[in-house]
Amino acid sequence: xxxxxxxxxxxxxxxxxxxxxxxxxxxxxxxxxxxxxxxxxxxxxxxxxxxxxxxxxxxxxxxxxxxxxxxxxxxxxxxxxxxxxxxxxxxxxxxxxxxxxxxxxxxxxxxxxxxxxxxxxxxxxxxxxxxxxxxxxxxxxxxxxxxxxxxxxxxxxxxxxxxxxxxxxxxxxxxxxxxxxxxxxxxxxxxxxxxxxxxxxxxxxxxxxxxxxxxxxxxxxxxxxxxxxxxxxxxxxxxxxxxxxxxxxxxxxxxxxxxxxxxxxxxxxxxxxxxxxxxxxxxxxxxxxxxxxxxxxxxxxxxxxxxxxxxxxxxxxxx
Ligand code: XMP
Numbered sequence: 001x002x003x004x005x006x007x008x009x010x011x012x013x014x015x016x017x018x019x020x021x022x023x024x025x026x027x028x029x030x031x032x033x034x035x036x037x038x039x040x041x042x043x044x045x046x047x048x049x050x051x052x053x054x055x056x057x058x059x060x061x062x063x064x065x066x067x068x069x070x071x072x073x074x075x076x077x078x079x080x081x082x083x084x085x086x087x088x089x090x091x092x093x094x095x096x097x098x099x100x101x102x103x104x105x106x107x108x109x110x111x112x113x114x115x116x117x118x119x120x121x122x123x124x125x126x127x128x129x130x131x132x133x134x135x136x137x138x139x140x141x142x143x144x145x146x147x148x149x150x151x152x153x154x155x156x157x158x159x160x161x162x163x164x165x166x167x168x169x170x171x172x173x174x175x176x177x178x179x180x181x182x183x184x185x186x187x188x189x190x191x192x193x194x195x196x197x198x199x200x201x202x203x204x205x206x207x208x209x210x211x212x213x214x215x216x217x218x219x220x221x222x223x224x225x226x227x228x229x230x231x232x233x234x235x236x237x238x239x240x241x242x243x244x245x246x247x248x249x250x251x252x253x254x255x256x257x258x259x260x261x262x263x264x265x266x267x268x269x270x271x272x273x274x275x276x277x278x279x280x281x282x283x284x285x286x287x288x289x290x291x292x293x294x295x296x297x298x299x300x301x302x303x304x305x306x307x308x309x310x311x312x313x314x315x316x317x318x319x
Contacts, residue, residue, distance in 0.1 A: 002136045007177045009184035013045065016169045020049035024129050029167060030121045031131035033058040033083060035072040036197050038133030038170060041182040043081055045169050046131050048185065052082045055127065057120045059113060062089025063201030063215060066223040075191065088116045096203070096210045102319035105210065109200040118159055130164035134171045135178055137274050174273045195240045196274065204319040208247035218245040220298040221264045228290045238280050241268040244318050252302030261302040264294055269316055277311040
């Protein structure tokens, strides 16, 4: 925990459940689920405290991994959460049209998320509270004394007519502690072991403009990479892995003809708290095989590179 005390997950769950019950009473709470561990553990904790007084909203912004919306929605329903899936990719792509600046992209995604979320939240009767999966590094990085490094994406800044109180039970925890709390709440190892995934999703991994076509290329390349990591038994040894679609094209040859196509960067890092991160020394033969597979299977890609930059000086996400 941020105050240096060692977390006791069982006690944390007991205390949080009591605090949440006291904080919200019989009011309704809305929560934006992202498919990630933080918002999911937040939902389970609040569900344990107040059951179906919690209404979860899971927005498909079109920037999720391949097949993720359907898979995760099914998983949430299996967990007994009161969840509504909302498909809104068109609204996000419309908002992202023509934008190439990373911070403007994040702002466009954040604002559209708020609009979509607000539309859904207004349909929830008597909602008085907004729950968020904020964790300590989100707060620490957003308020760094060195100024804003990246504007982190959450649902703050809802419109005037939605004046909710905030419920943020994980806000003093580090990521590894969130996983301990998730395990205490019975979240299965497959879900708990999922790599962190940013709120703006593939939007911060698709450099320059995010169009449906470019996001599709990235989703396909990312799926080849992540499946290969799982098959090689490497996924669980890595803190976070990602494919990134670069804003350059390169010359290549396919079927004896010249191509001029996209470049994918692969990234894999280990970290404890995302504040610093070291590059994973992936076996070179593995990287060569993934590169060959991506170029063979993903239309529009003819080159793959590996990112060898630690944090700092680089950040984990490219935007
Ligand atoms: P950076 O790129 O800042 O990322 O080194 C640190 C960790 O935070 C994740 N990340 C985000 N998570 N909303 C999130 O929920 C965001 O806007 C966001 N930006 C970065 C990133 O994936 C990494 O785990």
